[in-house]
Amino acid sequence: MKNTQATIRDLALKLNISISTVSRALRGAQDVNPETKKAVLEMAQQMNYEPNKVAQSLRIKKTNTIGIVVPEIAIHFFSSVISGIQHYTSRHGYSIMICQSLESFEIEKSNIQMLVSNRVDGLLISVSSETREYQHLERLMEKKIPMVLFDRVVDSLDVSKVVVDDHDGAFKAVDYLIKTGCKRIAYIGGALTLSISNQRMKGYLDALKTNNIPVQEELMVFCNEFHDEPIVATRQLLDLPELPDAIFCMNDPVAILTLQVLKQRKIAVPDEISVVGFTNEPVSRYIEPSITTVAQPAYQMGEAAARMFIEQVENPASFKPRMETLQTELIIRNSTRRIA
Amino acid sequence: MKNTQATIRDLALKLNISISTVSRALRGAQDVNPETKKAVLEMAQQMNYEPNKVAQSLRIKKTNTIGIVVPEIAIHFFSSVISGIQHYTSRHGYSIMICQSLESFEIEKSNIQMLVSNRVDGLLISVSSETREYQHLERLMEKKIPMVLFDRVVDSLDVSKVVVDDHDGAFKAVDYLIKTGCKRIAYIGGALTLSISNQRMKGYLDALKTNNIPVQEELMVFCNEFHDEPIVATRQLLDLPELPDAIFCMNDPVAILTLQVLKQRKIAVPDEISVVGFTNEPVSRYIEPSITTVAQPAYQMGEAAARMFIEQVENPASFKPRMETLQTELIIRNSTRRIA
DNA sequence: AACCGCATTACAAACGGTTGCATGACGGTG
DNA sequence: CACCGTCATGCAACCGTTTGTAATGCGGTT
Structure with a gap:
């Protein structure tokens, strides 16, 4: 976030055209002269321009970021879920912001608050084991912030959930x-x-x-x-x-x-x-x-949660919360006897 | 990011005072009447106001977010490092945005680009095993974006590093x-x-x-x-x-x-x-x-990297890149013979 | 020559905050 | 009574984009 970063205005100045034209050129709008567009793109390349997502987010009111809250990232199950989430969401242009509650209700609340303050487009949450009140989640629902609970879900809330059977x-x-x-x-x-x-x-x-x-x-x-x-x-x-x-x-x-x-x-x-x-x-x-x-299926759970989330943001009107249940598999090893 | 979120302007309107006063009150400025301040804080509470970090970031040119790039989050070593990073940075008011390169050079580059576009205040990176050119990192250095490499570092670059001996x-x-x-x-x-x-x-x-x-x-x-x-x-x-x-x-x-x-x-x-x-x-x-x-010491490596990073952002002028080396410990178990 | 339609471009207002500076009220001082 | 400093507040510019709307130029019609 240094002054070393070129802005759309710098490009406009250099090319002696207006800011709006540059903006339209960069995003490939229809009504901009092919030559101007070309010039803009070249200049952008040359000046090493990177669009400022912060400004974009503010303007379009969408951050393309999704917040994740898990009890602990270093637990293999959760990091696998996160992998699944990331795999799916990254292909849809979303970044992820991760928080750990460390099984603390208070931390969970402040995590969520922080993510909301950062205006994430939605939240994927696995609640802490300490959590037994849900106003913090209900507030999200009131604010109509898309949310998907996974694994550690809350039965009483009418939100999207992904669980294992x-x-x-x-x-x-x-x-x-x-x-x-x-x-x-x-x-x-x-x-x-x-x-x-x-x-x-x-x-x-x-x-x-x-x-x-x-x-x-x-x-x-x-x-x-x-x-x-x-x-x-x-x-x-x-x-x-x-x-x-x-x-x-x-x-x-x-x-x-x-x-x-x-x-x-x-x-x-x-x-x-x-x-x-x-x-x-x-x-x-x-x-x-x-x-x-x-x-x-941890990874699949992440993908499923991500999928539901994307559906929800892309289609907020028609979307109805639902619960998806993934199947488990019994893996037989040596801590049990064999069937006679 | 819905219209349901109250803004500073909504507060001002409700209280019939100016936006700037509200802003000052919220951040506990010195020259605002204690009573006004109290009124503002109460109203904020009541309207469930959450400051918009996106707008803040744009204005103050700092996102209080730090970008992390690791080969794979589901590898215990890396998720432990991330835990360490988060433990340290969260207490300093930073959020983290995590990307996985999945050991791909191309993904690593696009990860970094995305993080830069999101204007993270800096980057903590462990390079992919495929990475053998470093222009993408050099560009960060040119742009003076604070960066700390950890574990998988690049010897030839003059940046901060945390490694294990x-x-x-x-x-x-x-x-x-x-x-x-x-x-x-x-x-x-x-x-x-x-x-x-x-x-x-x-x-x-x-x-x-x-x-x-x-x-x-x-x-x-x-x-x-x-x-x-x-x-x-x-x-x-x-x-x-x-x-x-x-x-x-x-x-x-x-x-x-x-x-x-x-x-x-x-x-x-x-x-x-x-x-x-x-x-x-x-x-x-x-x-x-x-x-x-x-x-x-994975967790400690995360903490060390985070510490160096914070030092660097809080003190960009005097900071000199340095390398921190953590010690290992030989853990003797049963896959080796005993000393005679 | 006046007019029209079209393609292209510029202007300006947002988005939600922060902040330097101006303003106004007020009590104290010479 | 004019002046001044202090405290509290308001105004307006700015951060870097997007986008609706207005302006411009130009070739073709009538």
Whole structure:
């Protein structure tokens, strides 16, 4: 943003024509003499002119920038989603501005405020695990700022969403565990305020029900964060009078911690206890034992969210919020027994 | 960017005072009556006013946005660097705009152009592996746009840089291998156009030299990408008349591929061949065997780059480009033998 | 010669802020 | 009473574009 940057006015001065003509020439308008146009383009090239998007944005009231809020960028799942978003939006001329909430509600709010202040054309958001009020999102809706929620969505809001079929993913995982002969299947989940936690738990419960296995309250534990609590949770399960024969973890990081505790206690996986994760983080493939997990199509989720967003901005009148559900895939590895 | 957003003019109208007074009140200027100020702030609150940063940026010629270009966001190392950058810059009021080059020179150029067009206050760049001309960066320097290169830097340019002591890291790794008794140590590296490849190779060579081990050309192979070529490279090494007793890989992904080939060929690690990686990706800790690797302080690198950048923008006159070198740490795991 | 239509170009007003300078009111001073 | 400094506020220009509308020139008609 230095004075070294040429402006449209500089070009006009040099060529001795008006600013508006230069502007029209640059954007290839119809009613400008081919020769003038040529001269302008050459001069632009020569003076190394770069259009000032800030001025453009102000004038046309559109920044061609989209704001993204994720809990943490360094989590593989989210950076993959972002990749997907970027792949799609960049081809439509959008830049992206990224913020991390670091799972803090306050930071999430200020992130959004900042993005709105920067007049992004819309927002793609995955809410923090701390978020349980939604006025900040409702305000966006009032202001008619296009928004798409992904992965960590808010059920009660009538906005566009892209999610994974968490219920089905969990169901498939637990159903598989049962087919391998497991009967006492435990569940380590997240706070039920998060829709995904809820869905995964329901999938777990439904799989039990479908297979006529009674639900045991003692086999269900919940964590608010996924660094320390899962360790406590696992120990709690292992201290039960009767051991579980499988543990379904709500995501891979939890599964990894669970495996560590099992290793410490010298419990054989999968012979004594099977473990299943969720997400298919790259690690889960390489860890010993490799983890059976429910793969989420992160990149595709990003693309889908981006697609919905673009539809929405290009067609604000006719667009109706909708929810898109992506399917998961159960990836069978070595932390579970084989089907007999 | 809808008409639903209140402007400073709307506030002025409502309060029946001038635009400039509102502006001054909002930014807490000195010479505005406390009461007026209070009224303005209240009205702003009430009307849900959000300053338009686009207009601000245009006027003050500063966007408080910084552009980042990385090869790929979904690589843990880079997303960690970005985390570090964001942590530091957000506290200084900067937003970040992120682009991925996907290791393509052309995309890298267009990324940079786009960011310049958006008038970011500066750029933090890690160049693509394809990049071997630097006019696009030189142009930035001519335009006096602050820039900091990190990790994948360009030696020949006189700009600020943050790197890891690749030479030392490689040296420590190879030296350790030698201390564990290895004598025929192979190296799988990247294209020497990348400064980091170069430095790591030199570290390898110097470690051999220091320990009076002759360099064998046949033990050094180079890859242009890290998905398929490392597999070929490893096989090539294993087909030598005399097997190596260690392989030093230029990064963890290569090490993982190497381990796979070794597993296929049923060669015991580390008993027959030791393997060392570089970067300390999270996977390398969990894979079997866990990989001895040279840890790079990614997050700190981001912070350092951000710090240098801020210094530069806040103090453009006195700032001199400099290079900051961060130290690595050798993390010993199970892919190498113990020191006797 | 006056007029018209057409292609091309210039003018000027926005967009939403910031900021130097002028203005006005007011109390104090000589 | 004229003058002055201070405080608070308003005016207007500006940032770099876009765009509706007016102006210009010109060849062709009547």
